[in-house]
Amino acid sequence: MDDSARRLLQRLIRRIPAQMLKPTLDKWDRLTAAHRQSMDFTESKWALTEKLLAICEENEMTVKHITELEMIHVIENPDHSMWYALQLVDPEDDAHSVELTQFKEQFKSHLRELIRHVSIKIKKHTDEAVWIRIAWGDSFSRPNHLKPTYVVHHLQTPYVFVTSLTSKLKPLLSQALVLSTRYQAIKDASLSGRKLTAIRDLLMRQYQQVFPTKYPSSLVENNQNASNILINKEQAELAASRHQKACEAFGDGMLPQLQSAVYKLETKFRDHTNKTMTEREEAFRCVVKFASTNLLESLRHCASSGISSTPGTSLLSSIPLKGRNYFVITDNGPGPSSQTRQPPN
Incomplete structure (x- = not known):
């Protein structure tokens, strides 16, 4: 387990509230039942972090494994960041037939053509939303997993929601999304908020x-x-x-909780x-x-x-x-x- 994975795990455990730590770890399939039973969740966050670090060291876990845990936490608790809505425009004839496997392959391929060092993880949630975690690097540095961008897209809809995206990286993400979804362009939807479900329901008229x-x-x-x-x-x-x-x-x-x-x-x-x-x-x-x-x-x-x-x-x-x-x-x-x-x- 290298230093970057160790720092990422330490930071993640600090972010997860103590009462949510056990149910979050239970959803992470990298720990065995014996590992989970060996953890005393009445102990301090520091003690739990040290115990978890020892387990991860013993099992030679990498950044890839830790990012899986992070995605579980972010998907379950999306309202900790500011989300911005984007809208895909001018669909091609086959835009509504894009499937998950096709989207994943093409999105990763297009983004990696645009930027040399980038880490991409894609997961489909139970509500059919496609969650994308992107750790950005550049021509000379490796991806920074401490400052990832999260993207949420419902296939067969023109809406995309992003958080922690800088203006410098926005054109790269936009181009990869347009090419992999079979649209001609993407624009700012002029809608933002901390409650992802609220801006999603407002755009999709789910109220x-x-x-x-x-x-x-x-x-x-x-x-x-x-x-x-x-x-x-x-x-x-x-x-x-x-x-x-x-x-x-x-x-x-009930109305979307726009703030x-x-x-x-x-x-x-x-x-x-x-x-x-x-x-x-x-x-x-x-x-x-x-x-x-x-x-x-x-x-x-x-x-x-x-x-x-x-x-x-x-x-x-x-x-x-x-x-x-x-x-x-x-x-x-x-x-x-x-x-x-x-x-x-």
Whole structure:
């Protein structure tokens, strides 16, 4: 067991919470039942790390084996990083027929043609998502397994989710993805967040949507509570209408737990009382950010309860409608316009 494998294992064990260490190791098929039984999980993290290092040394485990354990942990706990959504565009005729084996072979082949030293591990999860772990090197250095990039792609869909990807390496990954999925190009989907399932569900419309109807009574019946009985008919109709419009804008039932939305303004300043700012030729620039533990739920509640007006502004309803949480607003046209944003290094 070399130094790189040892450092990777030490760092990984520090990242895994103590209560999750045993179930994580149980899913790792590199330890025998006797090895697992010899570990006392009531001991300190330091003692457990030393014990695990000794077992790995004895069995001559390599970086390859340790990265398998890391992937188990990351797949089970994806919300520890910031994820960015990408969208493949212009599919070729056979794009929807790409199978896992074909994708794995071509992705590895294309990426290794672009960069000399790279380590790639691909695993299919139980929800049909393909998880890719990439440790990057360059022409002179070996892959750095301490700073891997993770990529999640659902085959037969145009969506890709990435984390820990620098702007320097993004073109290499993009080219390998385009070639191996049979698409013409890939673009930033202007959607990011720490909850992978939330941005995935938002893009793939995997939540209960509500469409405009002249008969909103079904929603009223499903969401009626005791207080509604005490209000008069007019108030009940107004409440039902607000709730219907709120659900049309943001969805019904459990919503994806999106945590933020960013609006970058590049517009002219308009205020007749402030000529200094209004007469400026340069655009007025500012950034507005909405944040919540569940932003869509918060916006729906504000509209449904009457805190905000209904129907809601298109700037906010565009989040679920367009599957984005980053918008650039300019004077060039009506409504929000999205522009490409590069993930930070």
